Amino acid sequence: MREEVRWTNLTLSEIAQGLAGYGTPVSVTVVTQLLEQHRYVKRQAQKRQALGHHPQREQQFQKIARLRRQYEDSCNPILSMDTKKKELLGNFYRDGKLYTLQTLCTFDHDFPSAAQGIIIPHGLYDLKGNHGHINLGLSHDTSRFACDSAWRYWQRHGQRHYPQATSVLLLCDGGGSNASNRYVFKAALQHLANRMGIEIRVAHYPPYESKYNPIEHRLFPHVTRACQGVVFVSVELVKELMERTKTKTGLWVTVDIIEMLYATGEKAPEGFKENMTIAFDDLLPKWNYRAIPQKQTCK
Numbered sequence: 001m002r003e004e005v006r007w008t009n010l011t012l013s014e015i016a017q018g019l020a021g022y023g024t025p026v027s028v029t030v031v032t033q034l035l036e037q038h039r040y041v042k043r044q045a046q047k048r049q050a051l052g053h054h055p056q057r058e059q060q061f062q063k064i065a066r067l068r069r070q071y072e073d074s075c076n077p078i079l080s081m082d083t084k085k086k087e088l089l090g091n092f093y094r095d096g097k098l099y100t101l102q103t104l105c106t107f108d109h110d111f112p113s114a115a116q117g118i119i120i121p122h123g124l125y126d127l128k129g130n131h132g133h134i135n136l137g138l139s140h141d142t143s144r145f146a147c148d149s150a151w152r153y154w155q156r157h158g159q160r161h162y163p164q165a166t167s168v169l170l171l172c173d174g175g176g177s178n179a180s181n182r183y184v185f186k187a188a189l190q191h192l193a194n195r196m197g198i199e200i201r202v203a204h205y206p207p208y209e210s211k212y213n214p215i216e217h218r219l220f221p222h223v224t225r226a227c228q229g230v231v232f233v234s235v236e237l238v239k240e241l242m243e244r245t246k247t248k249t250g251l252w253v254t255v256d257i258i259e260m261l262y263a264t265g266e267k268a269p270e271g272f273k274e275n276m277t278i279a280f281d282d283l284l285p286k287w288n289y290r291a292i293p294q295k296q297t298c299k
Contacts, residue, residue: 081171120145132252206287222246
C-alpha cells in the first residue's frame with residue numbers, strides 16, 4: 001500500500017489478514033491478483049552490486065573486449081580460469097534435494113577437523129569450444145597448482161583442439177592463486193609457457209569485477225547444479241558427478257584429480273623480479289602481460 005515498499009516477506013495469508021485489519025477483508029486469491037496487478041514477483045537477491053569501482057574499470061573491459069575479438073578470429077583459444085568454492089570431504093551437509101528412501105543424516109557442524117580432506121576444484125573454460133575442464137586438487141590453492149592445472153588441461157585437451165595455436169588468451173581474476181600483483185604467479189606462468197611452447201597472454205578483470213569472468217556464469221553454476229544435494233564422501237564421487245555436467249547449449253565437462261602436494265608461502269625464485277622476461281603491455285600493464293616461451297639452451 002506504500003509506494004516506497006520494495007519487498008515483503010509476508011505470506012499471502014498474512015497480507016490478507018493485514019488488509020482485513022484495515023477494514024478491507026479479501027481472500028488469498030484476491031491478494032495474488034493484487035500482487036500481480038502491482039507487478040510484485042518473487043525474486044531472489046542477486047550479487048550484482050560491486051563493493052567498489054576502480055577508475056580504470058572501463059578501460060580494462062574495453063581492452064579485454066578487443067583481445068577477445070582478436071582471438072575469436074584466430075586459431076588460438078580463449079580460456080577463462082578460476083578456482084571454485086572449496087569443499088570438505090566427508091559426511092557434511094550440502095544444499096539441495098535428492099530422491100531417497102530414507103533421510104540422509106550428515107554432521108550437524110562443518111568442522112574441518114572432522115573432514116577426511118579438502119577438495120579444491122580449479123577450472124578452465126574454453127569459450128570457443130564451450131568446454132569446461134576441472135582439476136580437483138587435494139592440497140592448497142597456490143600459483144603453482146593453478147599453472148599445473150592449466151598444463152593438465154593443455155596436455156589432455158588444448159593442444160589437440162588447437163593444434164595450430166601460437167598463443168593462448170587467459171582471462172582471470174585479479175586475486176587468489178593467479179593474483180595480478182604476485183610475482184610467484186608470473187614465475188609459475190613463465191614455466192607454464194616454457195612447457196607449452198607457446199605464448200600465454202593474460203588479461204585480469206579489474207577489482208570487484210570477477211563476476212564477469214566467463215567461467216563464473218558459463219561453467220561453475222552448472223557444475224554446482226550437477227552436484228547439489230550429494231554428500232561428498234570421496235574424490236572419485238565428486239569427479240563422477242562433475243563430469244555429468246551438461247547444458248542444452250552443448251556444454252561438456254571433463255575432470256582430473258591432481259594428487260600432488262603444494263606448499264603455501266612459496267615465493268618467486270631469487271632474481272626473477274629483476275630478470276623476468278614477462279612482456280608487459282603499455283596500456284594497464286599491471287593487468288595485461290605476456291609470458292613468452294624461452295628457448296632452452298643445451299649445456
